[in-house]
Amino acid sequence: MSEILRCENLTKRFGQTIALDGLSLLVGSGKIIGLLGPNGAGKTTLIKIACGLLTPTSGNVYIEGEKPGVRSKSIVSYLPDVEHLYHWMTVEQIVLMFRDFYEDFRPDLAYEMLARLGIDRKARLKTLSKGNKEKMSLILVMSRNAKLYVLDEPIAGVDPATRDYIISTILNNYNPDSSVLISTHLISDIETVLDEVIFIKDGRTVLHGSVDWIRQQYGKSVDELFREVFAW
């Protein structure tokens, strides 16, 4: 197992607000990891720092040993938690844009998955349903041959069948040498596909362990443990 993502003592302040408070963690290759925490815990801030979209106030982050930059962006495939594609573009234009942006993008794979869903290449994004937009965003992200996939809330706000589709698309397409970091608070839907979980709270890691170890140690599902750790 080699190291893909390392965070050392990461702190991020937005004015008076402390989003990350000395967070450290290490993510190895070949794993699916859940980044779990209540709203406001710092999940998205951490993800944006790892993707090079924010710079930390202090502390370090390394992707395969290097600070976020041009190279890290070429090996990290990121799914934002908000709609990020231009709604006026057609499906085909978006696929071509991804092909131009990312060397590791496989347009054939993306088209194949889109065709299986019956999504027309010529359709404009704004004509797609919410579920199909979510699926399309995920297909684009999973069609890259990345080292690290970072999925911010991929299953929020979709119906159970779409959720199953998203989970099987992740399992079918991630490369066993790469890792997938999934942030969510819908734990019970996703916990069986995880290797490890990282619980974060108030900008710090409070628990990081393998999922089967947690079940053995606590005799609880990850969802139940989460409710306990974050009880208010």
Add this chain to the structure above:
Amino acid sequence: MGWNLDKKRPLCPQICEQICVLIAKGELKPGERLMSVRDVAVSASVNPNTVQKSFEQLEQRGVIYSKRGSGWYVSETETTAEGVRGELIRSKTAAYIRDMMALGLSKEDIQKYVKEFNHE
């Protein structure tokens, strides 16, 4: 196939057990090829590493074996299915007896309940 996994317990032993049940029932025959790790992972919505670990544990027990580059097969030893079935029966019986004893029943009580139990 339908997988029935309890999220409160480690998944690995549960996957092993459910494959053993298929072998014991004869739904997976000696020498038959198993689903691939990824297929099991997708159909059960389970992490591929967990499935891989389960297969490796079954291999250690001699229940299945791997052929390089071609996947996993049910062991062809004649006694495998029988052995797996016997093990399952023993462990399920032990678990039942443990639960009943926890309720304060004696062995005789348990036997009485089992005998009188109407299978409807």
